[in-house]
Structure formats: structure tokens, C-alpha cells
Amino acid sequence: ETTLTQSPAFMSATPGDKVNISCKASQDIDDDMNWYQQKPGEAAIFIIQEATTLVPGIPPRFSGSGYGTDFTLTINNIESEDAAYYFCLQHDNFPHTFGQGTKLEIK
Amino acid sequence: QVQLVQSGAEVKKPGASVKVSCKASGYTFTSYGISWVRQAPGQGLEWMGWISAYNGNTNYAQKLQGRVTMTTDTSTSTAYMELRSLRSDDTAVYYCARGRYSYGPDYWGQGTLVTVSS
Numbered sequence: 001e002t003t004l005t006q007s008p009a010f011m012s013a014t015p016g017d018k019v020n021i022s023c024k025a026s027q028d029i030d031d032d033m034n035w036y037q038q039k040p041g042e043a044a045i046f047i048i049q050e051a052t053t054l055v056p057g058i059p060p061r062f063s064g065s066g067y068g069t070d071f072t073l074t075i076n077n078i079e080s081e082d083a084a085y086y087f088c089l090q091h092d093n094f095p096h097t098f099g100q101g102t103k104l105e106i107k
Numbered sequence: 108q109v110q111l112v113q114s115g116a117e118v119k120k121p122g123a124s125v126k127v128s129c130k131a132s133g134y135t136f137t138s139y140g141i142s143w144v145r146q147a148p149g150q151g152l153e154w155m156g157w158i159s160a161y162n163g164n165t166n167y168a169q170k171l172q173g174r175v176t177m178t179t180d181t182s183t184s185t186a187y188m189e190l191r192s193l194r195s196d197d198t199a200v201y202y203c204a205r206g207r208y209s210y211g212p213d214y215w216g217q218g219t220l221v222t223v224s225s
Contacts, residue, residue: 034211046212
């Protein structure tokens with residue numbers, strides 16, 4: 001089973017900031033990494049697929065990078081509406097596994 | 108637009124079973140599968156399994172084998188997840204999510220809280 005170590009668990013940012021969220025896999029998963037955003041009481045939203053591809057309709061201030069074992073979600077020019085819980089998922093092998101998640105607060 | 112609407116919250120006693128539904132709309136149901144994922148309070152997300160809406164093939168998480176059954180009803184575009192012999196550590200929010208085998212989900216349901224308590 002592939003373990004995903006996501007960090008940080010919590011972060012606080014100011015509008016206009018750039019933030020990075022890391023997800024490290026315990027084994028090589030190629031680019032089989034997705035990122036999601038979830039707000040309380042709402043369905044999760046798919047934001048990055050295959051590590052680097054922005055899902056259509058997602059603002060371009062979101063981007064993803066990485067391959068193999070180290071992956072990063074970057075949010076440029078943070079807006080207040082980006083306050084949410086973010087999590088990574090690997091779909092390279094079964095069982096699919098998730099990072100522990102990052103709660104992003106906007107001051 | 109793609110929507111996955113899940114059934115409402117449930118409270119069950121230890122040893123009971125629960126069946127959560129997930130009604131899909133906005134796409135051809137049999138062209139995708141449905142994953143089920145859960146999140147216990149204060150914990151991370153846990154993949155429970157996947158079912159093909161095309162042919163009913165399933166892939167369950169090993170730790171849930173024997174206690175979980177995933178099914179679909181193509182006539183109503185609804186997926187179901189039944190979990191038996193409930194324990195307190197099954198208390199969680201359960202999510203359905205659309206996806207193809209070996210690919211991560213793209214659309215998610217809103218979640219169903221299942222509370223197991225005596």
C-alpha cells in the first residue's frame with residue numbers, strides 16, 4: 001500500500017500570498033496524483049489531475065508539480081474563497097490512498 | 108451537470124448494517140464506476156472500494172472484505188454501499204465519487220454521516 005505524507009496539516013495565508021502543499025509518496029507512483037479541494041458541507045472539487053494538469057474550469061492560480069514520489073500543489077495569489085481543506089490522492093495502485101489533508105485558513 | 112446525491116444521515120447500533128445510496132445524474136451512468144470513500148472524525152480519507160456501473164465488477168479494500176457490498180441499479184442510476192456488522196470505528200462520513208478504474212474520482216457526492224452508537 002502506498003502511504004501519502006501530506007504537509008502541512010494546517011496553514012494560514014493572507015490574500016495575495018503564494019502557498020505550497022506537499023504530498024510525498026512512499027513509492028514511485030509516476031504522475032498518478034490528483035488534488036482536491038473541499039469546503040465544509042460541500043462535495044469535494046477535482047482541481048489537479050495527473051500531477052500537473054489543471055482540471056477544466058479551475059482558476060489558473062492553482063497548479064501542480066512533481067513526479068515519482070514528490071508532489072506539490074501551489075496556489076498563487078490566494079483569494080479568500082480558497083479557504084478549504086485540500087487533499088491528495090494516488091491512483092497508481094490499489095488501494096487508492098489519500099494524504100491526511102491540509103486545512104488552509106485565509107486571514 | 109454531473110451530480111451525485113447521497114442519502115441522509117443514519118444512526119445505527121453496533122452489529123447492525125447500513126446501506127447508503129448515491130443517485131447519479133448528468134451523465135451516462137454505465138460509462139463510469141463509483142468509488143466509495145469514508146472519513147472518520149479527525150481522520151484522513153479512506154478508500155473503501157470501487158464498482159463498475161457497466162458490469163458490476165468490484166474491487167474492495169482488503170480490510171473491509173466480507174463486510175462491504177457495493178451494487179448499482181442502472182434503471183435508476185443509483186449506486187449503493189452496504190456495510191455490515193457495524194462497529195463504533197465505522198462512524199464516519201461516507202462519500203461516493205464517480206471515476207473510471209485506475210483513475211481517481213472526478214465528481215463527489217456531498218457525504219452521508221453514519222453514526223454507530225449503542
